[in-house]
Amino acid sequence: MSLRRGFKTEANQIAAEIRGELGLSQFDPLDPWVLSKHLAIDVLPLSEMRREAPRAVTHFLGEGSNIFSAITIFHGTARLIIHNDRHSKGRQSSNIAHELSHALLQHPPMPPLTELGLRNFNKDLEDEANWLAGVLLIPEQAALKIARQRLDLAEAASQYGVSTQMVSYRLNVTAARKRVR
Template structure:
């Protein structure tokens, strides 16, 4: 019997592939996170757009410590909106947005941002699922294995999919893509 983690990864991967198909994307096409957000009817806003509403917080996360905030899904009843840090590179922004969209695609329930003592609430299982979803949405496994078979390097693949080299390396490692690329292609 497959492990629970393996089953969840397969489910998430299948959902990501189905979502890419809904958008008319092949395994080799770059996914536009904003187009996916529009398809899912989830508004997406840049952190810099919130400067007027909360200038101190926006300034802190955009300039002083941009690594401290990547993105968040904010709920209002059954509606959600994604706020992402536009001080990050475009590749990182794509990953951040897809991570938050992953929460939506996986129908994760809202949780409080902080607990009663002011500490951040964190559900590692949900975060891992959303991260797996982001990777699967951005870099299709078939496209990844095919690119490696064709001799493309991490930088080539990152440019094709609009992701960071770190994301490509993570997907290669997590999917066993190098091993699979060395195997004969199925006919």
């Protein structure tokens, strides 16, 4: 992952500002559903779209559940996040935090598919949203606390409302365990 110069500092500042607005410390869990309300962005579980798109919903909640996490739909300046509620609660938190990160970073709307029907994917914007989502959910100081307390991944994931993969990712990218040793 190659992020533009200064982006990690910017992400830390955004996360600290958002946490302040929500009355959270660097050690408190951040609930993405609360953040979505704070940002006035509606979040809709994919399962609630069954009437509008029955085949797509059946596919993405079934055999295709691993290929759809979440998407932001735009209507003018309004945003709606549709997320895969078949995923674990921790994974849903990451999915929603990722989409909210696009909003916080003011990434422009893009059509989901190219003219050829392929996924429209901007790696730089996706990397930025991934990074900010992680910082929002487990800030660097929280990762260091997890390492200091020697919490196992499952315990830390439960405490922060995220997946074990997110905890592992944040411990790795912050080098928290190494720094605590």
